[in-house]
Amino acid sequence: MNRMRRGALHLLLGTAALTVLFPLLVMLSTSLKPLEEINNGSLFALPREPTLAAWQRAWGEVCISGDCSGLSVWFANSFAIVLPALFGSLALGAITGYALSLRSSRYADLLFAALLIGLFIPPQVTLYPMIVLVRELGLFGSLGGLIFVHMVWGLAFVTLLFRNFFLSVPRDLLKSARIDGAGFLPTFWYIMLPLSLPVCAVALVLQFTYIWNDFLLGLTFAGLGRQPVTVALNTLAGSQFGPQEYNVNMAATMIAALPTILVYFLSGRLFVRGIAAGAVKG
Numbered sequence: 001m002n003r004m005r006r007g008a009l010h011l012l013l014g015t016a017a018l019t020v021l022f023p024l025l026v027m028l029s030t031s032l033k034p035l036e037e038i039n040n041g042s043l044f045a046l047p048r049e050p051t052l053a054a055w056q057r058a059w060g061e062v063c064i065s066g067d068c069s070g071l072s073v074w075f076a077n078s079f080a081i082v083l084p085a086l087f088g089s090l091a092l093g094a095i096t097g098y099a100l101s102l103r104s105s106r107y108a109d110l111l112f113a114a115l116l117i118g119l120f121i122p123p124q125v126t127l128y129p130m131i132v133l134v135r136e137l138g139l140f141g142s143l144g145g146l147i148f149v150h151m152v153w154g155l156a157f158v159t160l161l162f163r164n165f166f167l168s169v170p171r172d173l174l175k176s177a178r179i180d181g182a183g184f185l186p187t188f189w190y191i192m193l194p195l196s197l198p199v200c201a202v203a204l205v206l207q208f209t210y211i212w213n214d215f216l217l218g219l220t221f222a223g224l225g226r227q228p229v230t231v232a233l234n235t236l237a238g239s240q241f242g243p244q245e246y247n248v249n250m251a252a253t254m255i256a257a258l259p260t261i262l263v264y265f266l267s268g269r270l271f272v273r274g275i276a277a278g279a280v281k282g
Contacts, residue, residue, distance in 0.1 A: 031055060031251035038246050054247035058255055062248055064232050065224075071252055074232035078259075080143055081218070081228055082211045085150035090203055092151065093158025094196065098188050100159065101166035102174075112163065119156040123216060134221060141223030149221050150211050158203050165199040166192060201270030209260050229256045 030038060032050040041048075060070040067073065100112050123130075130149060131140065139145030169192065177187045218228040233256055237249055264271070 027250045027254055031247055031254055033247055035243070035245060035247055039243075054245070054251040055255070057245075058248050058252040062236065062245075062252070064236050071229060071232055071255055074227065074229040075255070077143070077222070077226055078212060078228040078230075081146055081150070081222070082208060085147045085154070085211050086204065086207050088147070089151045089154035089158050089207060090200065093155055093203065094162045094193065094200070095188060096155070097159045097162025097164075098166050098192055099184075100163045101169075115156040115159055119160060123153060127216075127220065131220065140221065141226075143222060143226050145223075146217060146221040146226075149217055150214070153217075154207050154210070158207065161199055161203050162196065165196055169195060198270050198273040201267045201273070205263055205267055205271050208263050212260055232256075 026044060029046055030043065031054050032052070033041075033047040034049065034051060034053070037048060058071055060072055061068060062070050064071070064074070100108050100115075103109070130152070134140045134145045134149060137145070137148070139148055173191065174187060177191055182190070212228075213230060214228065215230040215234065219231050219234075222228065222231075233252055236252055
């Protein structure tokens with residue numbers, strides 16, 4: 001590639017990166033400004049006197065739904081929802097994906113087709129039947145009900161990822177394990193699961209992002225006082241009277257986005273390896 005083409009490619013990539021990052025930079029800049037500076041200046045200007053006061057107020061002082069504890073309580077709710085729902089759906093999806101990859105049942109392809117259909121049905125369509133199911137289980141309005149719903153809706157996607165990866169593992173490896181006396185669970189635990197770490201990273205990142213950013217299910221199933229941070233953000237933006245505290249709103253949004261950004265940074269290498277290994281191929 002000659003120098004002109006390389007320069008054009010770098011210019012194109014730089015423009016694309018700036019376009020994607022520009023809203024994030026505006027949010028970060030606004031969150032570091034005092035409110036007077038926002039009202040008297042340009043939205044796109046850099047902060048003249050950067051301060052973390054808006055971040056402090058968003059975390060522990062701003063009033064949301066009558067509670068003036070800031071986002072900290074809602075942040076804890078999100079972690080209490082995400083961690084069990086994430087690892088529960090990963091565990092179930094990995095073992096069902098392994099079982100479907102073996103095709104030991106005559107109905108395996110039919111079950112996989114049913115899972116695929118479930119994958120493409122949006123949650124809004126099945127919201128009412130799920131409300132009835134969770135209510136009959138006695139879990140409606142609780143963290144347990146919301147965790148159960150996230151596990152159910154995430155199961156089809158995670159199963160698809162693991163099934164596709166396990167199908168790419170050489171069958172001779174499984175035959176060798178069977179000859180050595182390993183059954184279904186030992187083969188899954190000692191052979192297949194260690195091989196699937198890149199796929200685990202892909203499923204973890206995508207599931208974490210989906211569950212953390214969810215608004216609809218959190219608003220519907222969690223119940224008052226147990227809703228996630230995304231519901232708090234919506235309430236914060238719509239419940240302010242008088243002058244809007246744009247810096248606090250932007251700081252609250254940045255705080256809510258930090259966990260997903262950290263997950264991407266910490267698992268970036270494994271995530272790329274999982275994509276390259278064909279984790280998202282259909």
